[in-house]
Amino acid sequence: MRRFFFLALSVAMIMAGLNSSLQAQKPAHHWAIVLHGGAGVIERAHMKPETEAAYRKALGEGLAAGAAVLDRGGSSLDAVEAVIRRFEDDPLFNAGRGAVFTAEGRNELDAAIMDGSSLMAGAVAGVTRTKHPITLARAVMEKSPHVMLEGAGADAFAQKEGLEMVPPSYFFTERRWQSLVRELKKEGLPIPQRPAGVPPAPAKPVAEIDAPGAHKFGTVGVVALDKAGNIAAGTSTGGLTAKQWGRVGDSPIIGAGTYASNKSCAVSGTGTGEFFIRLGVAREVCNLVYFRKMPLQKAADEVIHGELTALKGDGGVIAIAPDGQMAWSFNTPGMYRARQAEGGKPIVSIYSDEP
Ligand code: ASP
Numbered sequence: 001m002r003r004f005f006f007l008a009l010s011v012a013m014i015m016a017g018l019n020s021s022l023q024a025q026k027p028a029h030h031w032a033i034v035l036h037g038g039a040g041v042i043e044r045a046h047m048k049p050e051t052e053a054a055y056r057k058a059l060g061e062g063l064a065a066g067a068a069v070l071d072r073g074g075s076s077l078d079a080v081e082a083v084i085r086r087f088e089d090d091p092l093f094n095a096g097r098g099a100v101f102t103a104e105g106r107n108e109l110d111a112a113i114m115d116g117s118s119l120m121a122g123a124v125a126g127v128t129r130t131k132h133p134i135t136l137a138r139a140v141m142e143k144s145p146h147v148m149l150e151g152a153g154a155d156a157f158a159q160k161e162g163l164e165m166v167p168p169s170y171f172f173t174e175r176r177w178q179s180l181v182r183e184l185k186k187e188g189l190p191i192p193q194r195p196a197g198v199p200p201a202p203a204k205p206v207a208e209i210d211a212p213g214a215h216k217f218g219t220v221g222v223v224a225l226d227k228a229g230n231i232a233a234g235t236s237t238g239g240l241t242a243k244q245w246g247r248v249g250d251s252p253i254i255g256a257g258t259y260a261s262n263k264s265c266a267v268s269g270t271g272t273g274e275f276f277i278r279l280g281v282a283r284e285v286c287n288l289v290y291f292r293k294m295p296l297q298k299a300a301d302e303v304i305h306g307e308l309t310a311l312k313g314d315g316g317v318i319a320i321a322p323d324g325q326m327a328w329s330f331n332t333p334g335m336y337r338a339r340q341a342e343g344g345k346p347i348v349s350i351y352s353d354e355p
Pocket residue numbers: 038039094216217218219237238239240248249250251257269270271272273274
């Protein structure tokens with residue numbers, strides 16, 4: 001009888017222990033993720049069906065990759081970095097391989113990442129040899145005492161950290177080169193020589209993937225909420241076609257194109273960076289949430305359709321809050337974008353008449 005009593009007692013204790021450890025593991029939050037692949041004059045009437053399909057596929061796969069990281073309990077920072085690395089490898093997007101060219105015929109890449117739980121941030125501008133600028137931005141955040149590195153110094157830090165380095169010609173794509181040539185002709189600027197180490201010019205121009213005259217950005221950005229309740233934001237870009245004199249846009253500027261704080265929200269922007277810098281767009285959205293207690297969508301709309309539009313700026317943002325609110329807002333005809341919350345369906349959209 002006594003033996004039975006002790007056996008029953010220990011079984012009960014094990015069950016109680018199991019129960020409380022299960023409770024301890026129960027996630028505090030449902031994960032969520034929102035991403036963009038750039039905003040601009042992206043119109044159904046001018047989009048080739050195969051181009052549209054390629055973008056939808058890439059956005060959907062990027063979303064699934066980020067969702068998988070979050071679903072297995074990965075951090076929002078890991079999800080942001082994983083999705084952006086994919087897009088940096090994909091020549092469809094203006095980030096990493098497939099980035100736009102400067103007027104001098106170079107690819108100068110900008111990226112930033114921010115951790116909403118600690119307000120730690122890392123950014124790089126004008127890198128030319130680091131394969132994944134978003135991973136370099138994260139290394140700046142985690143392994144250097146600084147927030148922002150630029151140019152050759154940033155590439156040297158990447159090399160020191162053992163990140164994957166590539167020759168500048170790795171980022172070259174014929175499509176972006178031809179966009180540069182068209183833009184320089186329009187602006188009456190000299191056309192630089194083709195970069196060293198790239199294939200010779202094709203006999204026939206490559207088919208324009210964008211509608212003639214289409215103006216769009218193609219920068220990539222991700223905001224995510226993980227099961228621990230932490231949010232993060234990241235953005236990566238080649239900037240604007242034919243940018244000059246070491247121009248840096250908003251994407252790597254903390255508070256302008258990228259921002260995250262667990263107290264308010266995480267934001268990534270895309271558009272003409274000069275306006276986003278002047279307005280401090282990403283931080284502005286979070287300030288409206290924090291100080292004015294605005295719902296996230298309202299705050300994003302206020303900044304994009306109110307302040308940005310009033311300044312005659314163009315572009316959009318994606319945003320997420322620690323309570324799971326997700327938002328996007330843009331004043332251009334389209335924005336490549338996708339979102340998903342735990343237990344919900346993935347949404348992939350391009351045009352402004354889509355959800
Ligand atoms: N915001 C980026 C920049 O100005 C461009 C973009 O969104 O595509 O550099």
